[in-house]
Amino acid sequence: MLSITCKTGIRAVLFLATRLKTGDKYSIQEIASGVEGNEHTLGKLLQMLVKKGVISSSKGPSGGFFMTPDQVKAPVLQVVLALDGxxxxxxxxxxxxxxxxxxxxxxxxxxxxxxxxLEHIFRTNSIEAISKDISKGAAFLS
Structure with a gap:
Protein backbone atom coordinates (compact mmCIF):
# COMPACT_ATOMS: atom_id res chain seq x y z
CA MET A 1 0.00 0.00 0.00
CA LEU A 2 1.07 3.53 -0.69
CA SER A 3 1.60 5.70 2.37
CA ILE A 4 -0.77 8.61 2.99
CA THR A 5 2.20 10.90 2.32
CA CYS A 6 2.78 9.29 -1.06
CA LYS A 7 -0.90 9.49 -2.04
CA THR A 8 -0.93 13.17 -1.09
CA GLY A 9 2.30 13.69 -3.02
CA ILE A 10 0.87 12.13 -6.17
CA ARG A 11 -2.20 14.36 -5.87
CA ALA A 12 0.03 17.44 -5.41
CA VAL A 13 2.15 16.53 -8.43
CA LEU A 14 -0.98 16.03 -10.53
CA PHE A 15 -2.33 19.37 -9.28
CA LEU A 16 0.85 21.08 -10.51
CA ALA A 17 0.91 19.12 -13.77
CA THR A 18 -2.62 20.21 -14.68
CA ARG A 19 -1.47 23.82 -14.32
CA LEU A 20 1.74 23.54 -16.34
CA LYS A 21 0.49 25.64 -19.25
CA THR A 22 -0.29 28.65 -17.06
CA GLY A 23 3.34 29.01 -15.99
CA ASP A 24 2.13 29.98 -12.53
CA LYS A 25 3.80 28.99 -9.28
CA TYR A 26 1.71 27.77 -6.38
CA SER A 27 2.05 28.16 -2.63
CA ILE A 28 1.74 25.32 -0.16
CA GLN A 29 -1.64 26.74 0.88
CA GLU A 30 -2.96 26.76 -2.69
CA ILE A 31 -1.79 23.20 -3.31
CA ALA A 32 -3.16 22.00 0.04
CA SER A 33 -6.53 23.49 -0.81
CA GLY A 34 -6.50 21.88 -4.26
CA VAL A 35 -5.65 18.39 -3.02
CA GLU A 36 -7.33 18.48 0.38
CA GLY A 37 -4.00 17.98 2.16
CA ASN A 38 -2.48 19.08 5.45
CA GLU A 39 -0.27 22.15 4.86
CA HIS A 40 2.43 21.04 7.30
CA THR A 41 2.75 17.55 5.82
CA LEU A 42 2.45 18.89 2.29
CA GLY A 43 5.25 21.39 2.85
CA LYS A 44 7.63 18.65 3.90
CA LEU A 45 6.76 16.31 1.06
CA LEU A 46 6.94 19.08 -1.55
CA GLN A 47 10.49 19.84 -0.40
CA MET A 48 11.34 16.13 -0.73
CA LEU A 49 9.95 16.14 -4.27
CA VAL A 50 12.00 19.25 -5.13
CA LYS A 51 15.13 17.65 -3.70
CA LYS A 52 14.54 14.53 -5.85
CA GLY A 53 13.89 16.66 -8.96
CA VAL A 54 10.27 15.56 -9.38
CA ILE A 55 9.00 19.16 -9.11
CA SER A 56 10.63 22.59 -8.97
CA SER A 57 10.37 25.60 -6.71
CA SER A 58 11.54 29.18 -6.58
CA LYS A 59 11.82 31.52 -3.64
CA GLY A 60 10.71 35.10 -3.27
CA PRO A 61 7.52 37.11 -3.62
CA SER A 62 6.62 35.50 -6.94
CA GLY A 63 7.95 32.09 -5.95
CA GLY A 64 6.24 28.80 -5.35
CA PHE A 65 6.08 25.25 -6.62
CA PHE A 66 5.74 24.30 -10.27
CA MET A 67 6.63 21.65 -12.84
CA THR A 68 8.61 21.87 -16.05
CA PRO A 69 7.63 20.21 -19.34
CA ASP A 70 10.36 17.60 -18.79
CA GLN A 71 9.18 16.83 -15.25
CA VAL A 72 5.62 16.04 -16.34
CA LYS A 73 6.93 13.48 -18.81
CA ALA A 74 8.32 11.38 -15.94
CA PRO A 75 6.45 8.25 -14.85
CA VAL A 76 4.34 8.39 -11.69
CA LEU A 77 6.84 5.85 -10.35
CA GLN A 78 9.26 8.75 -9.73
CA VAL A 79 6.87 10.23 -7.17
CA VAL A 80 6.43 6.88 -5.43
CA LEU A 81 10.17 6.23 -5.29
CA ALA A 82 10.88 9.77 -4.03
CA LEU A 83 8.39 9.51 -1.16
CA ASP A 84 8.06 5.80 -0.29
CA GLY A 85 11.12 4.21 -1.86
CA LEU A 118 1.25 -2.20 -9.67
CA GLU A 119 4.85 -1.27 -10.45
CA HIS A 120 4.06 -1.64 -14.17
CA ILE A 121 1.13 0.80 -13.82
CA PHE A 122 3.30 3.41 -12.09
CA ARG A 123 6.21 2.88 -14.50
CA THR A 124 4.19 3.08 -17.74
CA ASN A 125 1.88 5.99 -16.87
CA SER A 126 3.45 9.41 -17.07
CA ILE A 127 2.39 12.28 -14.85
CA GLU A 128 1.38 14.11 -18.03
CA ALA A 129 -0.87 11.30 -19.27
CA ILE A 130 -2.72 10.99 -15.99
CA SER A 131 -3.07 14.76 -15.59
CA LYS A 132 -4.77 14.99 -19.00
CA ASP A 133 -7.75 13.02 -17.66
CA ILE A 134 -8.06 15.55 -14.84
CA SER A 135 -7.84 18.48 -17.25
CA LYS A 136 -10.56 16.92 -19.44
CA GLY A 137 -12.84 16.34 -16.44
CA ALA A 138 -12.63 12.55 -16.87
CA ALA A 139 -10.88 12.15 -13.48
CA PHE A 140 -10.82 14.18 -10.27
CA LEU A 141 -8.43 15.02 -7.43
CA SER A 142 -11.11 15.80 -4.86
Missing amino acids: DELFTACGLGLPHCSAAKPCPLHYAYAKVRDQ
Missing part, protein backbone atom coordinates in the same frame (compact mmCIF):
# COMPACT_ATOMS: atom_id res chain seq x y z
CA ASP A 86 10.90 0.85 -3.62
CA GLU A 87 9.69 -1.23 -0.67
CA LEU A 88 6.18 -1.47 -2.11
CA PHE A 89 7.66 -3.32 -5.08
CA THR A 90 10.15 -5.49 -3.21
CA ALA A 91 8.76 -6.29 0.24
CA CYS A 92 6.98 -9.46 1.32
CA GLY A 93 3.19 -9.22 1.46
CA LEU A 94 3.25 -10.60 5.01
CA GLY A 95 6.20 -8.48 6.08
CA LEU A 96 8.61 -11.40 6.46
CA PRO A 97 12.24 -10.28 6.22
CA HIS A 98 13.54 -13.31 4.31
CA CYS A 99 10.71 -14.10 1.90
CA SER A 100 11.95 -15.06 -1.56
CA ALA A 101 11.25 -17.46 -4.42
CA ALA A 102 13.64 -19.88 -2.71
CA LYS A 103 11.84 -19.54 0.64
CA PRO A 104 8.38 -18.13 -0.12
CA CYS A 105 5.72 -17.04 2.34
CA PRO A 106 2.19 -18.46 1.80
CA LEU A 107 1.21 -15.41 -0.29
CA HIS A 108 4.52 -14.93 -2.11
CA TYR A 109 3.57 -15.80 -5.68
CA ALA A 110 0.10 -14.22 -5.67
CA TYR A 111 1.38 -11.06 -3.98
CA ALA A 112 4.45 -10.80 -6.23
CA LYS A 113 2.19 -10.89 -9.29
CA VAL A 114 0.00 -8.02 -8.02
CA ARG A 115 3.05 -6.10 -6.79
CA ASP A 116 4.65 -6.37 -10.25
CA GLN A 117 1.43 -5.23 -11.94
Whole structure:
Protein backbone atom coordinates (compact mmCIF):
# COMPACT_ATOMS: atom_id res chain seq x y z
CA MET A 1 0.00 0.00 0.00
CA LEU A 2 1.07 3.53 -0.69
CA SER A 3 1.60 5.70 2.37
CA ILE A 4 -0.77 8.61 2.99
CA THR A 5 2.20 10.90 2.32
CA CYS A 6 2.78 9.29 -1.06
CA LYS A 7 -0.90 9.49 -2.04
CA THR A 8 -0.93 13.17 -1.09
CA GLY A 9 2.30 13.69 -3.02
CA ILE A 10 0.87 12.13 -6.17
CA ARG A 11 -2.20 14.36 -5.87
CA ALA A 12 0.03 17.44 -5.41
CA VAL A 13 2.15 16.53 -8.43
CA LEU A 14 -0.98 16.03 -10.53
CA PHE A 15 -2.33 19.37 -9.28
CA LEU A 16 0.85 21.08 -10.51
CA ALA A 17 0.91 19.12 -13.77
CA THR A 18 -2.62 20.21 -14.68
CA ARG A 19 -1.47 23.82 -14.32
CA LEU A 20 1.74 23.54 -16.34
CA LYS A 21 0.49 25.64 -19.25
CA THR A 22 -0.29 28.65 -17.06
CA GLY A 23 3.34 29.01 -15.99
CA ASP A 24 2.13 29.98 -12.53
CA LYS A 25 3.80 28.99 -9.28
CA TYR A 26 1.71 27.77 -6.38
CA SER A 27 2.05 28.16 -2.63
CA ILE A 28 1.74 25.32 -0.16
CA GLN A 29 -1.64 26.74 0.88
CA GLU A 30 -2.96 26.76 -2.69
CA ILE A 31 -1.79 23.20 -3.31
CA ALA A 32 -3.16 22.00 0.04
CA SER A 33 -6.53 23.49 -0.81
CA GLY A 34 -6.50 21.88 -4.26
CA VAL A 35 -5.65 18.39 -3.02
CA GLU A 36 -7.33 18.48 0.38
CA GLY A 37 -4.00 17.98 2.16
CA ASN A 38 -2.48 19.08 5.45
CA GLU A 39 -0.27 22.15 4.86
CA HIS A 40 2.43 21.04 7.30
CA THR A 41 2.75 17.55 5.82
CA LEU A 42 2.45 18.89 2.29
CA GLY A 43 5.25 21.39 2.85
CA LYS A 44 7.63 18.65 3.90
CA LEU A 45 6.76 16.31 1.06
CA LEU A 46 6.94 19.08 -1.55
CA GLN A 47 10.49 19.84 -0.40
CA MET A 48 11.34 16.13 -0.73
CA LEU A 49 9.95 16.14 -4.27
CA VAL A 50 12.00 19.25 -5.13
CA LYS A 51 15.13 17.65 -3.70
CA LYS A 52 14.54 14.53 -5.85
CA GLY A 53 13.89 16.66 -8.96
CA VAL A 54 10.27 15.56 -9.38
CA ILE A 55 9.00 19.16 -9.11
CA SER A 56 10.63 22.59 -8.97
CA SER A 57 10.37 25.60 -6.71
CA SER A 58 11.54 29.18 -6.58
CA LYS A 59 11.82 31.52 -3.64
CA GLY A 60 10.71 35.10 -3.27
CA PRO A 61 7.52 37.11 -3.62
CA SER A 62 6.62 35.50 -6.94
CA GLY A 63 7.95 32.09 -5.95
CA GLY A 64 6.24 28.80 -5.35
CA PHE A 65 6.08 25.25 -6.62
CA PHE A 66 5.74 24.30 -10.27
CA MET A 67 6.63 21.65 -12.84
CA THR A 68 8.61 21.87 -16.05
CA PRO A 69 7.63 20.21 -19.34
CA ASP A 70 10.36 17.60 -18.79
CA GLN A 71 9.18 16.83 -15.25
CA VAL A 72 5.62 16.04 -16.34
CA LYS A 73 6.93 13.48 -18.81
CA ALA A 74 8.32 11.38 -15.94
CA PRO A 75 6.45 8.25 -14.85
CA VAL A 76 4.34 8.39 -11.69
CA LEU A 77 6.84 5.85 -10.35
CA GLN A 78 9.26 8.75 -9.73
CA VAL A 79 6.87 10.23 -7.17
CA VAL A 80 6.43 6.88 -5.43
CA LEU A 81 10.17 6.23 -5.29
CA ALA A 82 10.88 9.77 -4.03
CA LEU A 83 8.39 9.51 -1.16
CA ASP A 84 8.06 5.80 -0.29
CA GLY A 85 11.12 4.21 -1.86
CA ASP A 86 10.90 0.85 -3.62
CA GLU A 87 9.69 -1.23 -0.67
CA LEU A 88 6.18 -1.47 -2.11
CA PHE A 89 7.66 -3.32 -5.08
CA THR A 90 10.15 -5.49 -3.21
CA ALA A 91 8.76 -6.29 0.24
CA CYS A 92 6.98 -9.46 1.32
CA GLY A 93 3.19 -9.22 1.46
CA LEU A 94 3.25 -10.60 5.01
CA GLY A 95 6.20 -8.48 6.08
CA LEU A 96 8.61 -11.40 6.46
CA PRO A 97 12.24 -10.28 6.22
CA HIS A 98 13.54 -13.31 4.31
CA CYS A 99 10.71 -14.10 1.90
CA SER A 100 11.95 -15.06 -1.56
CA ALA A 101 11.25 -17.46 -4.42
CA ALA A 102 13.64 -19.88 -2.71
CA LYS A 103 11.84 -19.54 0.64
CA PRO A 104 8.38 -18.13 -0.12
CA CYS A 105 5.72 -17.04 2.34
CA PRO A 106 2.19 -18.46 1.80
CA LEU A 107 1.21 -15.41 -0.29
CA HIS A 108 4.52 -14.93 -2.11
CA TYR A 109 3.57 -15.80 -5.68
CA ALA A 110 0.10 -14.22 -5.67
CA TYR A 111 1.38 -11.06 -3.98
CA ALA A 112 4.45 -10.80 -6.23
CA LYS A 113 2.19 -10.89 -9.29
CA VAL A 114 0.00 -8.02 -8.02
CA ARG A 115 3.05 -6.10 -6.79
CA ASP A 116 4.65 -6.37 -10.25
CA GLN A 117 1.43 -5.23 -11.94
CA LEU A 118 1.25 -2.20 -9.67
CA GLU A 119 4.85 -1.27 -10.45
CA HIS A 120 4.06 -1.64 -14.17
CA ILE A 121 1.13 0.80 -13.82
CA PHE A 122 3.30 3.41 -12.09
CA ARG A 123 6.21 2.88 -14.50
CA THR A 124 4.19 3.08 -17.74
CA ASN A 125 1.88 5.99 -16.87
CA SER A 126 3.45 9.41 -17.07
CA ILE A 127 2.39 12.28 -14.85
CA GLU A 128 1.38 14.11 -18.03
CA ALA A 129 -0.87 11.30 -19.27
CA ILE A 130 -2.72 10.99 -15.99
CA SER A 131 -3.07 14.76 -15.59
CA LYS A 132 -4.77 14.99 -19.00
CA ASP A 133 -7.75 13.02 -17.66
CA ILE A 134 -8.06 15.55 -14.84
CA SER A 135 -7.84 18.48 -17.25
CA LYS A 136 -10.56 16.92 -19.44
CA GLY A 137 -12.84 16.34 -16.44
CA ALA A 138 -12.63 12.55 -16.87
CA ALA A 139 -10.88 12.15 -13.48
CA PHE A 140 -10.82 14.18 -10.27
CA LEU A 141 -8.43 15.02 -7.43
CA SER A 142 -11.11 15.80 -4.86
